[in-house]
Amino acid sequence: MVFVRKTLALRSMPSLAKRWQDAKQTAFPCLFPLGYFYVLVKSKKGEEMNYIERAIETSMRHVCISAPSDPAARGLVRENAVIAITGAFSVSSKTVIQRHLDLNRESVNKLINRLKKKGVISVHPTFANTDRSFITLTSFGIREAELLLNRELNLRSDVSRVNERNLIHDLSVQLIVLKLAKAKKISGFATERDLAIQLEHRGNDPRLVDALVVDANTGSKIAIEMEASNSKNKNNGDIRRRILTKYLEELESNDGLYEFVHMYSHRQRFLTQIEKAHTRIFDSRSSPFSSSQQRLLLDSIKFKSSECSLIYELMFNSKRQLSDENGAATNKMNYIEQLAELEKLAKNTQDRVIEIRLNGFRDAGKALGILE
DNA sequence: CTGCTTTGTATGCAGGGTCC
DNA sequence: GGACCCTGCATACAAAGCAG
Known part of the structure; x- marks a missing residue:
């Protein structure tokens, strides 16, 4: 706690923060990490906690905010939300922040510029989204995020790791997760990154989903899947069968990663296509799934078509006006x-x-x- | 190509709050 | 009261879009 307060104070004084940052990189490379080292990944009870649980437990703390009436405090709370979101998802964008914090375009620009000036985030131009730019944390910002989220993030500040082809997809996932968080529908979440860090096969682990959320009412874990293209629906449905098998493994297992799968897309069409592909697989005589397995899949996979237009409007509509x-x-x-x-x-x-x-x-x- | 309009962002200012 | 920074508004400016 002491450390958090200290860095907040530092961040509000750009020149000092800059000096601190310089000092960190040159004179005391090992000094600063001590700040977050003591909050090692352990639960209150003291036993080892896995990374995903840790993420779920800490994820909402700075993301779900009630703005204090003091403007200065509100500014810091918002800054922290940006850092926490960007830290958890590794990239973000103005549109996502704007929507989540209920700001107008002018205010987001000011907020982002302020953070840029303080050396916490950097903004990179791109053609891959409607904002024409995305946000990442600087190495200084990553430390801040680790303090806020109280866990190691395994982030790098170099931008070449950002896959611009996935940018819209990733931002769409953020949009949905943050919307659920703001509506208090979920009590915590873990991002695809969090899953990848814990799972053995990392990048291509078959258990990877786009996000994992915990239902606020029931406490059940829900996998979020975002379909940003329909490439997986072409061909003979073999890919869909494999994906279903992957879901089934988690759904049937007692300690599976999730109990439900929620499918999102920016196009209603994609969702109906997937639904149709599923029925085709179930109906075929050579269906690999027993009737009870089919029922489990049907009951557990939900298609969230009501969010299609929101995702399309904010992420895909290039004609959308940014200034409101x-x-x-x-x-x-x-x-x-x-x-x-x-x-x-x-x-x-x-x-x-x-x-x-x-x-x-x-x-x-x-x-x-x-x-x- | 030019000149005009639109769009997105940046900056300065006034008026406003909280906290020490 | 001063430090701090919010917000909205006006303004400035660059880049893009577009008709002629």
Whole structure:
């Protein structure tokens, strides 16, 4: 705790922080790590705790914030949220931060610039997302994140490790996880990175999913899967069968990594394609799954189509306006939220009248250029 | 190509809060 | 009261988009 306070003070004085950073790199390379070394990965009871559990336990602390009324304190809390998010996911973007902290574009720019000035994060231009840039932590920022999250992060500050081809996918996962966190639907989460760090085969471990969240009410673990392309649905469904087998292994196991799988995408079409592929596999005479296994898979895999438009709008729509003029952009968000509600209602009630209303609402969206 | 508009970001300022 | 930094607003500016 003492250390956290100290670094916060340091961070609010850029020149001092800079000097501290320089000193760290030259004169005392071994001094600073002592700060977080004493909080070694152990639980309160003292027994060894695995990395994923540790991540789940600590993940929400700085990510889920209630903004204090004191502007200065609020600024620091927000800065910490940015550091915690970027630390946990290894990259982030202005759009994700903006959405999570409920800020306007101007305020995010100021927040990010402030952190940049303090030497905590760096912003890299790219063509791979709608922001045209992504955020990573500097080596100084990584230390800050490790202090905040109270665990080792195994992060590197060099940008060449960021795979720009996965950027939108990764940011979409963040969007969903953070939305769940903010809505208090989950009590903790572990990112794909966290899983990879603990699992033996690292990068290509078959048990890897895009994120792991813990349901706030039931405490059950849920795997989050994000389908950003439909490449896996082409061919003969062999890939889907392998993926199902992978899920089944965890679902059937008593100490599996997760009990449910939630599928997300920016396109409703991709989700229905996956659902269809599943039924095809189950229906085929040579189906590798017993009927009880099929039931388990059907019950455990849920398709979250209500988030499609949100993900599309924030991550994929290159025509989206970044500056919010309190007009088009917010109207659009309102429309999309209303649409999602209506879709949910139509699905739950199966009411013909609501379905007609939904179709009308969709048509209106198309006429206004919000939907395609 | 030019000149105009739009878009995204940066900066300075006023007015406002909390905490020591 | 001063340190600190929030917010919104006005303004400036560069880059991109676009019609002619």
